[in-house]
Amino acid sequence: MTPLHIETPRLIIRHLNIHDLSNFIIYRSNPEVTKYQGFDVMNLEQAEEFITENAAKYFGKAGEWVQYAIENRETGQLIGDCAIKLDQYDTRIAEIGITISHLEQRKGFAKETLLGILTFLFNEIKLHRVVEIVDAENTASIKLLQSVGFKQEGHFIENIFFKGKWGSEFQYAMLKREWEERK
Numbered sequence: 001m002t003p004l005h006i007e008t009p010r011l012i013i014r015h016l017n018i019h020d021l022s023n024f025i026i027y028r029s030n031p032e033v034t035k036y037q038g039f040d041v042m043n044l045e046q047a048e049e050f051i052t053e054n055a056a057k058y059f060g061k062a063g064e065w066v067q068y069a070i071e072n073r074e075t076g077q078l079i080g081d082c083a084i085k086l087d088q089y090d091t092r093i094a095e096i097g098i099t100i101s102h103l104e105q106r107k108g109f110a111k112e113t114l115l116g117i118l119t120f121l122f123n124e125i126k127l128h129r130v131v132e133i134v135d136a137e138n139t140a141s142i143k144l145l146q147s148v149g150f151k152q153e154g155h156f157i158e159n160i161f162f163k164g165k166w167g168s169e170f171q172y173a174m175l176k177r178e179w180e181e182r183k
């Protein structure tokens with residue numbers, strides 16, 4: 001299968017590889033970055049294992065999260081990562097997630113990544129629906145989703161136990177027809 005490769009004006013979204021490790025660990029070891037995420041901070045060994053395991057995965061398998069690198073085209077350096085999972089029961093639906101390094105936030109990189117992913121999923125793969133589930137306290141992520149036109153569909157109250165307490169989540173989604181109407 002052809003590896004996923006998405007280009008945007010400033011970024012390349014591509015497969016993670018072991019050369020990304022030194023930049024990946026800088027933000028994946030930061031508790032502020034993983035605060036609202038289901039996974040915890042990683043040490044170098046865990047990060048290396050994660051990249052190695054992920055390297056065997058490809059876009060297109062139902063029900064499997066695959067993590068991709070977000071590379072700054074100008075510097076060639078990893079500035080974050082994003083994940084896509086096609087729904088286990090219907091591969092016309094995908095769930096996504098984006099993480100940008102704390103050193104690179106508030107520069108519009110997440111929005112550019114999200115628009116790149118949506119262009120790929122809706123225009124090329126012809127998906128019907130893209131979903132993201134966010135912690136109800138994750139203001140940055142909520143703003144990001146709203147800024148590209150995702151609609152809030154659900155508010156789950158204390159539905160997930162992670163990092164020692166119950167958390168609440170919002171479900172946001174966009175349909176292909178909403179993506180097309182947006183333009």
Ligand SMILES: CC(C)(COP(=O)(O)OP(=O)(O)OC[C@H]1O[C@@H](n2cnc3c(N)ncnc32)[C@H](O)[C@@H]1OP(=O)(O)O)[C@@H](O)C(=O)NCCC(=O)NCCS
Nearest residue numbers: 097098099100105106107108109110111140141143144147
């Ligand atoms: C959420 C996240 C990806 C946003 O990345 P970013 O590159 O800083 O976002 P952008 O610069 O592209 O900003 C996108 C929009 O969100 C807004 N935004 C970003 N961070 C914000 C913050 N902390 N508070 C309020 N608004 C914020 C921006 O103003 C922008 O809105 P606009 O286009 O209407 O001006 C980043 O904060 C992050 O990686 N957080 C940790 C990981 C995480 O929780 N990911 C989500 C779960 S998968």
